[in-house]
Amino acid sequence: MSSHPTTSEIIKTQWFRQVIKLILDGQMGLVAWLVMSELTQDSAFSASTVAVWCLIVMSASAIFRNTHQHYRMAGFKDLVSTMLAALAAFLVAAGAMAFGVSLSPNRGYLFLFMASLFTGMLWTSIRLVTRAIYEGEIPFFSSVLSRSNPVARALIVGAGRAGFLVAEELKRHQELGAVVVGFVDDAFEKQGLRIQGIPVLGTTELIPMIIQENQISQVIMAIPSAPGQVVRHIRNVVRATGVELKTVPGFYNLLGNQPWQPEIRNVSIEDLLRRDPIHLDQTALGRILHDAVVLITGGGGSIGSELARQVATYSPARIVLLGRGEYSLWLIERELRATFPSLPLSIELCDIRQKERLHQAFLRWKPGVVFHTAAHKHLPFLELYPEEAIENNIFGTRQVLDAALGVGTRIFVNVSTDKSVNPTNVLGVSKFLAETIVRAGADHAAPGTKLVSVRFGNVLGSRGSVVPIFREQILRGGPLTVTDPKMTRYFMTVPEASQLVLQAGLLGETGKVYVLDMGDPVRILDLAKDMITLSGLDPELDIEIKFTGIRPGEKLFEELFHTKETRQSCVHPKVFEALQESSAQTTVEGWLQALRQTLAIEDEALRRREILHLFRRLVPSYVPAANGLGGFSEAPETIELPRAAG
Structure with a gap:
């Protein structure tokens, strides 16, 4: 047989407790009556008078539901309720006397008021004492418990x-x-x-x-x-x-x-x-997101999933999470369904490089707002496989943008990176060209359509970032691997970055690139030492810090703006507008065609040299690192770029 109580047993227990509390409240009323009789030196009273008084105070307690109170958690509202019940008892008793019911010939209205007041004080006291004992406020009981x-x-x-x-x-x-x-x-x-x-x-x-x-x-x-x-x-x-x-x-x-x-x-x-809290324009964001269909590419990633959490608080008509990582999509889907059970939520298992599949997903949901966060981001891998950066970060962005514009998307927000400023790596170039695609799309989009890019640095705790790596290395007993003692990076938390992406992306002007205020750069060496000490260890004795040298394509420090590019925007105090540098004087269609031709070259060495050559022509500020794709220093310049008209 089950050891769990049945419903009838639970109800009986609740009724028993309420009856006990009601009897206790009646006893407090009796004590108050007797004490006031002593204070007024009038001990003449009948059993019937006392019975009527106790009946009145118990009825008042029951009507105000004081028996439903949890004494150990009694709060201000509960105490107000007890005093109101005592006042009601006085009014009933006084009314009875006014209509000729004699509670006692020697007692007047003042006696009834004082007895009622004292009853309320006793009711309040017993609740406060019970809570104080439970919370350890009374020394003797606290030590015993x-x-x-x-x-x-x-x-x-x-x-x-x-x-x-x-x-x-x-x-x-x-x-x-x-x-x-x-x-x-x-x-x-x-x-x-x-x-x-x-x-x-x-x-x-x-x-x-x-x-x-x-x-x-x-x-x-x-x-x-x-x-x-x-x-x-x-x-x-x-x-x-x-x-x-x-x-x-x-x-x-x-x-x-x-x-x-x-x-x-x-x-x-x-x-x-942590930095100062971010204050968002909740009203404006609510107007845009409420009842809107919001699609997020890379929905299972760190930024994509956090954007989904925050968008969900504005009651959109639907959130569509699009991505190719089924496990990460399943995790965020499970979390959102538990946190927001009434939220309409859909999953699209889709690779942004699959054009037809992408258009099918957009046609199904016709999103009004799109956050494009899907991208390859692992810097050393992209130096080894620049073709993947081109396919995913550049052509993928173009295909997502085309799919969005094809179904009438009103707002398109492209998430970019500070590595696109004066890039030294394939990741930075690919994200800069993605920004260029979005800016060019804004020039030809329908009136009222908003296309924006938002650029920020490292996200603290995101997958593949330095913090999870350091945590894993600490668990293994070290060493912590730091590339260079002078290396610095800008950091934001995932919620902080996502909140500013919402503010800049949804409220910014079309065709603009916005940069988030990243605060002061942080030395990676200091970050490593802090994580060791937070683990209760000594960075000098318990965990070794090992310097491994700069990886292919890395800088010692990142930049948020090109020279003379920064000015504060009206979007938010922590958001700045970046006046984007000009790429080569070619049409977007022209250089996309040139990149496609380059990817078709079968000889790997020749293909890599052509990619390097095209990147340097398209992004004049690109200075490839010698240990990255820049190892192909001599470009054959075999593919010509179509020139822009005029």
């Missing part, structure tokens, strides 16, 4: 709303095994205050002393808007004391209008690099 479970003494950094929510979360969930000893906050006006009975012990500069004096075993940083340098500073201060540091999510993780909630977790590399 926690004898079997060791409790960490926690210090919360940040005495604002987030810190208050974290303290409440720790009180409510004893299984987390932590009791808040105090707050620290740099705000002068908060010094010496108590928040929910918890003192503000000082500023962040006093953290080491506070930890020592109060035997702190856990520090929780509750400043969601703190920039990366603040997180890094506090991490270093706490780490020097040997105490565990945890944090809560930053505001940059929010999707759409999702409210912030506390989630205590270990400090991550994303926290150390």
Whole structure:
């Protein structure tokens, strides 16, 4: 037989608990009546009078559903309800006396009011005491309840709303095994205050002393808007004391209008690099995305899947995830269906290089908004196989754009990369030419159609990026492989990049290339050291850092703009407009035809030389790295490029 209770058993248990609570509330009313009788030195009362009074207060408690309250989680609304029930009891008793029902000849309306008020106070007190015992607020009960479970003494950094929510979360969930000893906050006006009975012990500069004096075993940083340098500073201060540091999510993780909630977790590399929260034009984005069919190529990738999560919050008519990686599509499909069960969602297993299949998918859904994120991105592989970059990143972009325009897509957003600026590799050239295709398409698109490219740098934690690689190497015990001690890169988190892609792509002007504010570049060596220390290890002793040399096609540093190219746009404070450099004076059709002819060359060496030659003619700022495709330094120049008219 099953050990689970039946429905009838559950109902009986609920009724039993409510009856017990109702009797308890009646007893509190009786106690209040007797106490007021003593205070007024009038002990003359009859059993019938007391019975009527208890019946009145129990009826009021039942009508206001006070018996349904969960004492251990009683909140402000519950306490208001108890006082309203007490007031209702007074009004009923007073009304009865007004109509001639004598509760007692020696008692007037003031006595009834005081008895009702005292009844409400007793009801409130029993609920507050129960909650205080449950949350460990009463020392004796707290020590008894926690004898079997060791409790960490926690210090919360940040005495604002987030810190208050974290303290409440720790009180409510004893299984987390932590009791808040105090707050620290740099705000002068908060010094010496108590928040929910918890003192503000000082500023962040006093953290080491506070930890020592109060035997702190856990520090929780509750400043969601703190920039990366603040997180890094506090991490270093706490780490020097040997105490565990945890944090809560930053505001940059929010999707759409999702409210912030506390989630205590270990400090991550994303926290150390976090920047100011991004404020999007929610109203404008909602107007565009609400009830729109949105198609995302590369829907299973890091950026594509994050765009899907964020677009879903605006209630589109449908999201179509198009890609060729069936496992990654299955993962994001499962997540979205669980998070947004009412969202119309479709999957298109399709390679953007298959023109006919691509047109079939677009004809089926006729998307109004398209985010094109599908691309080959692994830099060393594309130096070895430039043909794949041409087929996927260049011709693939053209085919997606043609398919979108063919079904009347209103907005087309092409996701590009900072490697397209003064490129030294095949990836950068292919993405620059993809930008050129989109810009040329804007010149001939129907009125009202918007075609935009958005350019940004490395996405923190994306597949194949440095952070997952470092994590894997740390798990193996090292070494961490860094190409060069001077190498720097711009980094964004996946949510941050995706939010700005939405803002720039949907609200930007057609034919433009927008660059996202990437903040300051980060040394890869510093990133490696931070990840080692976040793992509780010493980069000098526990994990070796090994320098491997620059890979084919890599730069020591990336650039976001060409010379004299940058100016801030009106789209967003973190979005800039890039005034694209001119490619060779040829039609897009002309150089696409030339690239197609080059791919048809059977001799590999000759084909690679022709590709190099075409790239250098099409992108004047391209300076191929000697250890990449630039190894073919002598180009035969056998294929002529058609010239643009005029």
